[in-house]
Amino acid sequence: EVQLLESGGGLVQPGGCLRLSCAASGFTSSNYAMSWVRQAPGKGLEWVSAISGSGGSTYYADSVKGRFTMSRDNSKNTLYLQMNSLRAEDTAVYYCAKAGEDGILNWFDPWGQGTLVSVSS
């Protein structure tokens, strides 16, 4: 069974940084692209970033480009999201999600349970 478990969320001040992790199991992680998708409280879904199976290619939403960095360690089956220069509008539940098939241009299945990031002074 494929499982994704996020960690690293918490309360941080504006301008601060945080690193999220996503531990994957039940599949060969290097075979699949992965994404981070966030959901602000009471709002809809927003794709944040994606990384290829090898980790050689990354893609970002304009809203986080230059501030967030996505990476992966396939030897540890773990995905990361380094979040710098955090803003109040980054407050959200952050989900990691596996691509349905090979490649970045994919649906998401499954999703982790999410980790809450709150940016506030």
Add this chain to the structure above:
Amino acid sequence: DIVMTQSPDSLAVSLGERATINCKSSQSVLYNSNNKNYLAWYQQKPGQPPKLLIYWASTRESGVPDRFSGSGSGTDFTLTISSLQAEDVAVYYCQQYYSTPLTFGQGTRLEIK
């Protein structure tokens, strides 16, 4: 960026009746070389992550009840629940994966009338 617009924003349907949710993309998500529509549907219940229902616009994910179906092509898509059950109360999202940034519709809240 491809903008996804769902309608309606909310919907109330009686148990056993049909529910229809629409999704329109600002440009075609049909890839001509493979004749596939790069469109997925998700269901999200309160306090839970989204769950995949449909991909390639009309392919039902394994384990999803057959009362859920997807249709459409190009820029106009529909998610249909043929006979609403109580457990179908949720927010439904469409998503295009034709190009980055990957984008979602704003969501449609489905309730029981």
